[in-house]
Amino acid sequence: STITTLEHTPTMSCISSTVMVLAPAASLNSNKQSRAGPARAAHAFSKSRQSAVFAPRAVAKVGRTSVVTRALFGFGKKKEEPAKEEKKAEPKAVEETKPLGVFKLEYSVANDSKKRTAKKWKEPVVVAVSGAAGQISNHLLFKIASGEVYGQDQPIALRLLGSERSKEALEGVAMELEDSLFPLLREVNIGIDPREVFANADWALLIGAKPRGPGMERADLLEMNGAIFVEQGKALNDVAKPTCVVCVVGNPCNTNALIAMENAPKLNRKNFHALTRLDENRAKCQLALKAGVFYETVSNVTIWGNHSTTQVPDFVNAKIDGKPAADVINDQQWLETEFTPAIQTRGGLLIKKWGRSSAASTAVSIADAVKALVTPTKQGDWFSSAVCTDGNPYGIEEGIIFSMPLRSTGDGSYEIVEGLEINAWLKERIQTSQDELTKEAACVSHLTGKMGGSCELKGAEADTMLPGEM
16 A cells, blocks of 8 residues: 655654654545554544644655654555665674773762762772672672662772673673662672682672582582682682681581681681571571561570581570560470471571572671671670681680671671570580581591591481572
């Protein structure tokens, strides 16, 4: 069919300079024939708006088809001579002199608005994150960049560590951070060399680790991930600030933290942590549900030992609304036979239900663990983190990374809380977790400079890890 267009003189700036009316050619001779959908709609629009839009009355021309009409409806092409496809100019490629999404803003209070300057922002803190292209980091990085973790007056320089395989995904992460316009985010840099990424780091959040494959012995997992944390520990030793605080998340996190610590002698041994805050959060939730209260009323919860199924969630010293949790709940059997194993196996159950290990809740717990160190601990309360046992007040074997109750003044340091009640029930289970960690340490003694250890973690009876967890 022939397409009709109307030419007009525009009188309204908000309307395009060319308005198309589409109708079958036959409609020029007879108004009785019906019009097709788009043509009818366009004609109705033009007819109702002619007095406002067109001056003078539009003149019909036959045989023309506008570019826009062809693009929208595909009309107007001669069947015998198909129009050649016009080659569209390709968008100019971004010059990749550096990876996409990588940027740096030199921080100077003088460059900020008066409103921001009045806030007295601190000097930027350099936060290095390994496994930065993974699911946990995908939740965590935006919390850090928003100011939720280190504070609303703390500018952030992010250094993201990935692998050869995750390089492009890492660029995507950096681009999303860039596009989010976080005022506190002053730098994003990515790389696959820990010596570059960890340079001058104030914090190192080591999330990346290889998961255990089907049929893999726990000793093999320790060996495989141990090599990663030897390299990262040495890199931290060589290029990070001596005051750098290290939090290991990748499993088996307690022993991975031990390996990194022993390979970074220039860093303070007290500054190495393994994440058990997720276990603490899980314990608080279950105690609150059982007591019928909101979780914020639950305090003084300790996770003792290893981040494995030998961990000990401490209900003996926990409090609900300032009262002993055991008294509030008044169900000792539930606490010992249901609550404790529920926390120990929560990660494995989540994998069964969810089909993958925890990511969002892990990210939240990492944020909580950092906030616990950069915010003064509430009077009378404490938090859990696995730290070096050197000089601990509970008689736990020294030289391992073991979760204990801590308190902080908010400067990144901590002290171990003394004087908690360790009854016979707790003591037996704490000993079991300690035994497991000393065996793990023996398995990786060749990676920590302590030769001569023998690995006893062979067989199903020694397998207490949460399969696939983180």
